[in-house]
Amino acid sequence: MATGRTHRPATRSRGIPEATVARLPLYLRALTALSERSVPTVSSEELAAAAGVNSAKLRKDFSYLGSYGTRGVGYDVEYLVYQISRELGLTQDWPVVIVGIGNLGAALANYGGFASRGFRVAALIDADPAMSGKPVAGIPVQHTDDLESIIAENGVSIGVIATPAGAAQQVCDRLVAAGVTSILNFAPTVLSVPDGVDVRKVDLSIELQILAFHEQRKAGEEAAGEPGAVLQARKESGKGPDGDVPAVMPA
Amino acid sequence: MATGRTHRPATRSRGIPEATVARLPLYLRALTALSERSVPTVSSEELAAAAGVNSAKLRKDFSYLGSYGTRGVGYDVEYLVYQISRELGLTQDWPVVIVGIGNLGAALANYGGFASRGFRVAALIDADPAMSGKPVAGIPVQHTDDLESIIAENGVSIGVIATPAGAAQQVCDRLVAAGVTSILNFAPTVLSVPDGVDVRKVDLSIELQILAFHEQRKAGEEAAGEPGAVLQARKESGKGPDGDVPAVMPA
DNA sequence: CCATCTTTGTGCACGCGTTCACAAAGACAT
DNA sequence: ATGTCTTTGTGAACGCGTGCACAAAGATGG
Numbered sequence: 001m002a003t004g005r006t007h008r009p010a011t012r013s014r015g016i017p018e019a020t021v022a023r024l025p026l027y028l029r030a031l032t033a034l035s036e037r038s039v040p041t042v043s044s045e046e047l048a049a050a051a052g053v054n055s056a057k058l059r060k061d062f063s064y065l066g067s068y069g070t071r072g073v074g075y076d077v078e079y080l081v082y083q084i085s086r087e088l089g090l091t092q093d094w095p096v097v098i099v100g101i102g103n104l105g106a107a108l109a110n111y112g113g114f115a116s117r118g119f120r121v122a123a124l125i126d127a128d129p130a131m132s133g134k135p136v137a138g139i140p141v142q143h144t145d146d147l148e149s150i151i152a153e154n155g156v157s158i159g160v161i162a163t164p165a166g167a168a169q170q171v172c173d174r175l176v177a178a179g180v181t182s183i184l185n186f187a188p189t190v191l192s193v194p195d196g197v198d199v200r201k202v203d204l205s206i207e208l209q210i211l212a213f214h215e216q217r218k219a220g221e222e223a224a225g226e227p228g229a230v231l232q233a234r235k236e237s238g239k240g241p242d243g244d245v246p247a248v249m250p251a
Numbered sequence: 252m253a254t255g256r257t258h259r260p261a262t263r264s265r266g267i268p269e270a271t272v273a274r275l276p277l278y279l280r281a282l283t284a285l286s287e288r289s290v291p292t293v294s295s296e297e298l299a300a301a302a303g304v305n306s307a308k309l310r311k312d313f314s315y316l317g318s319y320g321t322r323g324v325g326y327d328v329e330y331l332v333y334q335i336s337r338e339l340g341l342t343q344d345w346p347v348v349i350v351g352i353g354n355l356g357a358a359l360a361n362y363g364g365f366a367s368r369g370f371r372v373a374a375l376i377d378a379d380p381a382m383s384g385k386p387v388a389g390i391p392v393q394h395t396d397d398l399e400s401i402i403a404e405n406g407v408s409i410g411v412i413a414t415p416a417g418a419a420q421q422v423c424d425r426l427v428a429a430g431v432t433s434i435l436n437f438a439p440t441v442l443s444v445p446d447g448v449d450v451r452k453v454d455l456s457i458e459l460q461i462l463a464f465h466e467q468r469k470a471g472e473e474a475a476g477e478p479g480a481v482l483q484a485r486k487e488s489g490k491g492p493d494g495d496v497p498a499v500m501p502a
Numbered sequence: 503c504c505a506t507c508t509t510t511g512t513g514c515a516c517g518c519g520t521t522c523a524c525a526a527a528g529a530c531a532t
Numbered sequence: 533a534t535g536t537c538t539t540t541g542t543g544a545a546c547g548c549g550t551g552c553a554c555a556a557a558g559a560t561g562g
Binding site for chain 2: 158192
Binding site: 062 | 537538539540541542
């Protein structure tokens with residue numbers, strides 16, 4: 001054990017806060033849509049609405065990148081697209097490998113979102129020999145044995161893990177040893193990696209459980225009809241008052 | 252006395268912070284693994300390591316649920332599994348519909364993580380008539396026309412959107428109108444929903460772009476000497492109440 | 503029953519992120 | 533040129549989440 005998991009805030013080199021970085025892709029997407037409609041400029045208010053965030057937050061986010069706006073007018077769409085793309089590192093090519101070509105891996109390989117930006121699926125890797133050579137999304141699947149050489153030859157630094165949970169850590173270790181320093185993990189496991197390696201996880205099960213929690217809370221509030229209490233004031237409250245099950249302390 | 256508070260204390264009995272809720276599934280997963288190995292009790296230190304978090308954080312998280320631990324011993328695994336499951340609402344059955352049975356939708360339908368907990372795939376829905384009746388993961392795909400009746404008949408309150416971006420908002424609107432109040436969105440779009448509806452999004456493209464940012468930053472630091480760029484100054488310090496981040500001079 | 507040891511539960515301080523509110527900056531009309 | 537109007541950029545306040553450090557609580561052994 002002793003997982004060396006030390007999630008570095010990493011907010012140091014350039015002053016860009018992590019929360020801002022996480023929103024930049026959102027802005028970029030909205031800006032790209034505007035660009036395709038040939039919209040020349042956009043105000044923080046409009047763009048914020050399109051991205052689903054607060055306009056003040058958006059302006060502060062952009063302020064970390066520099067002063068790219070014009071007061072009284074707004075932001076130049078094309079210029080901002082370029083600046084954000086550059087900031088995110090999307091002006092260069094990022095070869096990516098996907099490990100684990102099951103249902104999910106195949107779905108990811110077919111996902112158009114990859115190629116649209118700077119990402120390119122360099123290789124698909126699977127442990128099943130029966131998969132080897134079989135084309136998925138037009139790319140022939142290669143065997144896990146060749147993982148290291150594939151990484152090296154393609155200069156891959158980003159890996160996507162879509163294997164079963166049991167194989168994830170092992171695959172992760174091999175990817176890291178081969179030189180991968182950023183991992184997107186779809187397997188429902190906590191990966192432990194050395195410092196300097198970034199891991200982001202996408203976990204369907206966790207997301208559903210969080211939704212279930214809120215769903216239960218809503219249902220509880222609905223049913224918790226306290227007599228003589230608020231009867232119609234429950235409309236848009238983000239957080240309702242307690243009104244939860246009484247603490248029945250089961251021993 | 253005092254009582255300046257005009258509204259809910261929020262720190263009331265059941266005020267579980269969102270950040271804590273997001274970690275509960277993680278703890279639950281680790282605890283389930285321990286349970287399967289018939290481990291009777293676990294300390295906060297051990298469990299925290301397994302879940303990849305700080306032990307103090309874990310203890311504080313559990314303190315929001317109540318005092319379920321025994322000092323000098325730790326936490327009873329089985330009991331804690333039950334308590335967290337109950338808190339997350341996993342002791343009940345949650346029928347879920349998946350809309351958009353493409354590569355991703357099929358992968359989700361096949362994902363075992365659904366059934367393992369309280370979630371049950373009640374129906375698969377797709378707009379393509381050619382898909383209707385075709386079984387995916389043992390469940391026949393139904394047409395979008397029947398969306399409303401499917402939701403109603405199965406009492407579905409959680410919907411998963413795995414359609415192309417262009418169809419997502421429309422599907423979302425129909426789901427909400429039909430009574431769904433929690434949505435897990437895999438389409439790369441910002442969904443707008445009325446108050447009272449929860450949306451969580453899973454966006455592969457965004458995750459990759461965030462990784463690319465950090466990857467670029469690592470590469471930049473490695474090269475260390477980019478003109479007009481890297482100017483890293485403060486790292487950690489007393490941290491004054493200043494604004495931080497001197498303006499970066501755009502080239 | 504008392505001493506000691508282990509581990510929980512939490513008060514407190516700190517830093518990050520969000521939001522408000524407004525001065526500064528520029529566009530535009532007269 | 534000057535005044536007005538629009539929108540940015542940001543100082544400041546606030547709230548949330550995190551982690552430290554320690555007292556309280558209970559187990560365990562003599």
